[in-house]
Amino acid sequence: xxxxEEYPTNNNNNKRRKKxxxxxxxxxxxxxxxxxxxxxxxxxxxxxxxxxxxRSWAALLSSKDFCSLHHMAISSKVSQPQPPKILLVSPxxxxxxxxxxxxxxxxPSRSRPREDDLLFTLDDCPSPRPNSVDIVMPKPCYGLxxxxxxxxxxxxxxxxxxxxxxxxxxxxxxxxFSTAGLGFDARTREYKVLRLITQHFYDKEVIxxxxxxxGASRWRPAAHGVPFSxxxxxxxxxxxxxxxxxxxxxxxxxxxxxxxxxxxxRRPRAAVLTFSLAEETFGSVRSPHFxxxxxxxxxxxxxxxxxVELDDQLCIVRDLRSGIPSASSLEIWKLLDYGNGxxxxxxxxxxxxxxxxxxxxxxxxxxVIGSVGGCGTGDKKIVxxxxxxxxxxxxxxxxxxxxxxxxxxxxILWGLxxxxxxxxxxxWHNFLVWLGGTTADNNGxxxxxxxxxxxxxxxxxxxxxxxxxxxxxxxxxxxITFTVLILSDDDEGRSPAKTKAGRQLQIAGQVFGxxxxxxxxFWGVFVLxxxxxxxxxxxxxxxxxxxxx
Amino acid sequence: MAAAPSxxxxxxxxxxxxxxxxxxxPEAVALVSSRSCREALDYIEYRGNNTMMIKLLDIDPKxxxxxxxxxxxxxxxxTSAASDDAAQRMREWEExxxxxxxxxxxxxxxxxxxxxxxxxxxxxxxxxxxxxxxxGKTPQEIRTILGIQDDLTPDQRDEIRTDNSWIDI
Numbered sequence: 255x256x257x258x259e260e261y262p263t264n265n266n267n268n269k270r271r272k273k274x275x276x277x278x279x280x281x282x283x284x285x286x287x288x289x290x291x292x293x294x295x296x297x298x299x300x301x302x303x304x305x306x307x308x309r310s311w312a313a314l315l316s317s318k319d320f321c322s323l324h325h326m327a328i329s330s331k332v333s334q335p336q337p338p339k340i341l342l343v344s345p346x347x348x349x350x351x352x353x354x355x356x357x358x359x360x361x362p363s364r365s366r367p368r369e370d371d372l373l374f375t376l377d378d379c380p381s382p383r384p385n386s387v388d389i390v391m392p393k394p395c396y397g398l399x400x401x402x403x404x405x406x407x408x409x410x411x412x413x414x415x416x417x418x419x420x421x422x423x424x425x426x427x428x429x430x431f432s433t434a435g436l437g438f439d440a441r442t443r444e445y446k447v448l449r450l451i452t453q454h455f456y457d458k459e460v461i462x463x464x465x466x467x468x469g470a471s472r473w474r475p476a477a478h479g480v481p482f483s484x485x486x487x488x489x490x491x492x493x494x495x496x497x498x499x500x501x502x503x504x505x506x507x508x509x510x511x512x513x514x515x516x517x518x519x520r521r522p523r524a525a526v527l528t529f530s531l532a533e534e535t536f537g538s539v540r541s542p543h544f545x546x547x548x549x550x551x552x553x554x555x556x557x558x559x560x561x562v563e564l565d566d567q568l569c570i571v572r573d574l575r576s577g578i579p580s581a582s583s584l585e586i587w588k589l590l591d592y593g594n595g596x597x598x599x600x601x602x603x604x605x606x607x608x609x610x611x612x613x614x615x616x617x618x619x620x621x622v623i624g625s626v627g628g629c630g631t632g633d634k635k636i637v638x639x640x641x642x643x644x645x646x647x648x649x650x651x652x653x654x655x656x657x658x659x660x661x662x663x664x665x666i667l668w669g670l671x672x673x674x675x676x677x678x679x680x681x682w683h684n685f686l687v688w689l690g691g692t693t694a695d696n697n698g699x700x701x702x703x704x705x706x707x708x709x710x711x712x713x714x715x716x717x718x719x720x721x722x723x724x725x726x727x728x729x730x731x732x733x734i735t736f737t738v739l740i741l742s743d744d745d746e747g748r749s750p751a752k753t754k755a756g757r758q759l760q761i762a763g764q765v766f767g768x769x770x771x772x773x774x775x776f777w778g779v780f781v782l783x784x785x786x787x788x789x790x791x792x793x794x795x796x797x798x799x800x801x802x803x
Numbered sequence: 804m805a806a807a808p809s810x811x812x813x814x815x816x817x818x819x820x821x822x823x824x825x826x827x828x829p830e831a832v833a834l835v836s837s838r839s840c841r842e843a844l845d846y847i848e849y850r851g852n853n854t855m856m857i858k859l860l861d862i863d864p865k866x867x868x869x870x871x872x873x874x875x876x877x878x879x880x881x882t883s884a885a886s887d888d889a890a891q892r893m894r895e896w897e898e899x900x901x902x903x904x905x906x907x908x909x910x911x912x913x914x915x916x917x918x919x920x921x922x923x924x925x926x927x928x929x930x931x932x933x934x935x936x937x938x939g940k941t942p943q944e945i946r947t948i949l950g951i952q953d954d955l956t957p958d959q960r961d962e963i964r965t966d967n968s969w970i971d972i
Binding site for chain 2: 283284285287288291292293294295296297300302303304305306307308309312416418
């Protein structure tokens with residue numbers, strides 16, 4: 255399907271267009287079933303404008319169904335690839351403090367985006383520090399971008415195509431570290447933002463998980479909280495995300511956070527914390543083999559890994575750069591299977607060649623943020639952002655595309671100055687979003703959902719097993735109690751114990767019996783409590799159950 | 804697949820328009836463009852006169868003949884090799900096909916006929932043409948072209964106008 259822009263044109267176009275306008279002023283109504291087909295082929299600006307034609311069009315053009323169909327129509331347009339665009343958050347030196355400007359530019363370009371590239375300024379999120387708004391995830395999720403204002407602890411969602419900005423309700427409670435991810439639930443066809451905040455609650459680490467859907471007035475708790483078995487992984491992931499700016503990645507209907515193993519005391523069996531947007535449950539992915547178990551990895555080493563989504567697959571990028579050029583490389587490992595956590599090497603970018611090496615060895619921070627191209631529009635290229643070039647321009651940020659087949663690196667954005675004040679070491683600020691060219695339509699991977707369900711099941715199953723076991727124990731106790739009581743009871747006139755030892759045994763038996771009965775009663779109440787909490791689905795109760803498992 | 808007929812004549816697809824006019828095309832031609840012909844082949848059997856009849860009784864003969872014309876051209880183009888030349892020639896043909904003498908009523912009828920036999924290529928072409936006619940116009944002009952009454956309240960109109968304030972009209 256193609257849109258109105260590709261309607262065959264030639265030199266006579268203008269003449270014909272005028273003629274067509276003259277002929278078509280007959281005022282014939284378009285049949286209803288044809289309206290959708292025609293409107294799907296219009297560009298976005300026309301769609302936004304035509305909402306003002308009549309009420310039924312306003313409803314149709316704003317509906318979710320139409321938006322998904324139109325998105326598919328645009329992304330299947332292979333014949334005329336759109337040039338990739340970059341959404342930039344740029345320091346607003348000329349504007350007053352408290353505003354942040356976003357620009358939409360097309361590479362290749364030098365920094366200092368032109369004024370007519372200005373998308374909008376976030377004027378109504380005042381903050382004492384200017385330029386405090388950062389982009390959270392470098393790849394947009396179905397056209398929406400999540401922005402974060404750290405000092406104000408407020409999130410905003412912006413749509414680069416329609417220039418609409420939604421301000422999410424800010425967080426006012428106490429909290430240590432927070433992170434959030436934006437994803438798209440293909441089943442209900444709505445966007446969801448998940449926010450994780452760690453808090454200390456009576457000397458216990460508590461993670462609050464809240465979900466926001468556009469249109470809601472406030473955040474609501476996620477359907478399932480973090481299971482106890484993943485609690486310390488989640489804390490590590492949240493801290494890693496905030497302190498080292500390792501943002502979550504959305505792929506296959508899941509949000510993924512990378513766990514920082516140096517913050518975890520136990521052996522890191524899991525590398526990635528996952529959150530299913532459809533089910534709103536947490537899961538984990540096993541760590542790759544190069545995460546040697548049992549060896550605490552140093553902080554500096556754990557900084558050198560991050561997640562990225564390439565071709566709808568989750569990948570870990572390893573930064574294996576060293577002083578020796580021939581031994582430096584960037585490795586990209588992709589996840590093959592959510593269930594058994596198999597990772598395989600997908601690309602290795604050797605940094606030994608002169609040009610590639612110079613651009614990628616020099617900067618302090620290198621992040622792979624996505625890929626572009628692939629089927630139909632040319633070779634697939636990997637997009638890499640770098641920051642803090644040490645030897646050349648200090649504090650500069652650059653954007654490159656790397657062609658893995660021809661091993662060629664092309665710098666498409668450079669000269670971008672970082673914020674005025676020098677950042678603490680290791681700080682990476684996501685300054686751009688790669689909007690890409692043609693994007694494959696990703697309706698969520700059903701296998702991913704199945705795999706996550708399989709991962710979540712053991713928790714449910716083991717909870718059930720535990721409850722059965724508890725009930726059994728209760729019954730066993732009752733049986734023992736009554737047996738002992740009956741055996742030691744001689745009030746009904748059975749042969750009384752003749753010897754002193756016998757009598758002592760009797761008393762002992764009765765004491766035991768009563769003791770067991772009391773313990774059994776308490777245990778019974780306990781078990782009943784567990785069962786009702788499990789039936790109600792109370793997350794606190796489930797955590798208590800998990801504690802026993 | 805349909806049962807093979809005993810005779811060796813080519814199978815035909817007949818479209819019947821308003822007024823009982825018949826338009827025939829070989830089955831192979833119809834299969835290229837029409838999705839319903841492709842799907843129907845799994846279910847129908849050819850009997851006797853070797854032809855599949857499709858009734859389009861509320862559509863005038865002219866759009867139906869244009870439809871058959873389109874299918875014939877598509878089938879011929881499908882056999883020739885794809886090249887930039889061929890693409891250019893196709894674009895020129897499409898322009899002549901929906902030329903100056905095609906008015907709005909004919910366009911809609913053609914679209915209805917295309918939808919009846921699910922000729923996706925023609926649906927796409929006509930929709931593109933209509934979209935091209937209305938793209939870039941103001942809402943009032945659209946209403947005039949399509950004969951629509953304005954039923955928005957002033958509040959709704961203002962809301963949309965502020966949302967769209969960044970669009971250069």
